[in-house]
Amino acid sequence: MKHLFDQARRRAVNLSQTVWSPTATTLRRWALAAVIANVGITVTGVAVRVTQSGLGCPTWPKCTPDSLLPTAHQEISPINMAIEFGNRLLGFVVLAVGLACLVAAMRLLPRRRALVRLAWLQPIGVAAQGLWGGLVVRSALNPVTVSVHFLISIGLIAACLALYARSQEGDAAPERLVHRDIRTLGHALIAAVAVLLVAGVVVTGTGPHSGDEIASRFAFDIETVVRIHADIVFVVVGLTFALLFALHVTDAPGHARRAALTLLVVELAQGVIGYVQYFLAVPAVLVGMHVLGSTLVWICTLRVVFAMRTRGPLDAPAARQDRLDSVTA
Template sequence: MTAPPLSAPSTTAPAASTGAVWLPRILLLNLVVEVLIVVTGGLVRLTGSGLGCPTWPQCVPGSYTPVPHQEEGFHRYIEFGNRTLTSVVGIAALLAIVAVWRWADRRRDLLVPGFVVLGGVAFQAVLGGITVLTGLSPVTVAAHFLVSMVLVTAAALLFFRAQEPAGPRALTVHPLVERLGWVTCGVAAVVLALGTVVTGSGPHSGDADEPARLGFDPRTVSWLHADAVMLFVGLLVATWVAARLTGTSSRPGRAWAGVFAVTVVQGLVGYTQYFTGLPWAVVVVHMLLATLLVVALTRAVHSQRSTLLQHAA
């Protein structure tokens, strides 16, 4: 008798196991660095380091890095550090696409937000250069922040979506609740935009010597921003309650509860910074919470549909 031929060892299982470990880690890293660069960008502005590297793409004429005895002092290191982090964000975005291509069967629903992040990083680099070359125009500074919020949304969507199988996603709440959730997100976008107007009208423009302003009365736009926040909170509570009442699982209700928790903390920090004269450390926390609010909103909207129920059925 002849022995049966040996079958070739399968590489599918080890590859799938490796992907199950590394894919979520890489996508989480992609999200974390997107949040981090928003915070470091805030530090650049709040420490008056926006022109620490007074030109672009070079830091100073003739050098891409800070040089000794540069008149911008320590501000040059803060601004250059933020520029350097842009490269890290770009590498993380590229790794995310490679990971999806390698371990997630090139899923379109993951590749699209992945390429949005990668393309957005390149766009942000150019927009950051324009911001420097225009002397920190408050309009370009505001646009820089708002584009970052779009990239954080895309990175968060990529991370949360990858935790579910591919396929059509069924509603987990009443259709009206889903629409209400989108309206709530729309008002949140208005709140963020008004927040940039408040910043552009206040003392933290980004340059220590010649701050730029939008020209609006800071007190007036601050209260307009607060009014928009009140509308957002009302819609948020309504969405949270409706999600709990109509959800086919507890997942949507928990996700909207998370949004509410971040909102409460953000509101406390916002009023604290307003009544304490906008200390830069408190403003940094406010910016971080604004970014985390975007992540929480993305998670909440994503929770309103799911493929997990279909696979379970």
């Protein structure tokens, strides 16, 4: 037992050192942890919805009108309450990871303002997400508030991924690694995927799995919004194929071509899940997989665009030490 305690203590000390005395590598790992945490809470949010637990805690910030913690309530299933409260607790995990990124970015030497600004977006975004979550509950899961709740998570994932990408490169002015028109095509792809995500939340807000039987739905025809969503999918896949083709024929850097190929594979897998869930009447498990797939499509899209430019390499360790010596002299 003492051996296990000592081992846990050493790991805790080592973990704290990655925050208080960070390196570019450890900061990058925290940024990756933030990406994973935000994707994770997005997917668990779907679990809340498909289990009809959206109002398992019917008030906010308290779980019930008279208690911050879950307590027995004759009108609410204990399981639904536990699922909703558990998802709220996960928000503190995401906040803790975001704060770790911020402290690490501020403690990194030499300090890089771009990384600090990106790191600030995480605790601010998580706080905004928490407040918006309260509005979701108070609006009885209005589909507009639920949709924005998801889109805020998408924005947070983008901020985390930007921190991850920037922590691997220098601070020089961005330099294109591909032709200007290919870079423009990449930006058009980001816009198309963003529209696709918005269309996806409209479909979600129109279809089943509202999160609670009293929740309202968008007054759209489900067949129409699904068809529009599918049409945008074809546009996104077409743009991705065009981008992949352009990268190959212009002999673009290998990592950019691999990123585009990965994106296409993820999109095709996501399309298969979407069609299967539609024809199987939207089973709950596939809803979760589809939301996970949507976050992966977003991440892979941003990754492709980051791969098509560079800001130069990080300073060599000796150069960093020389700069530190000049600052402290």
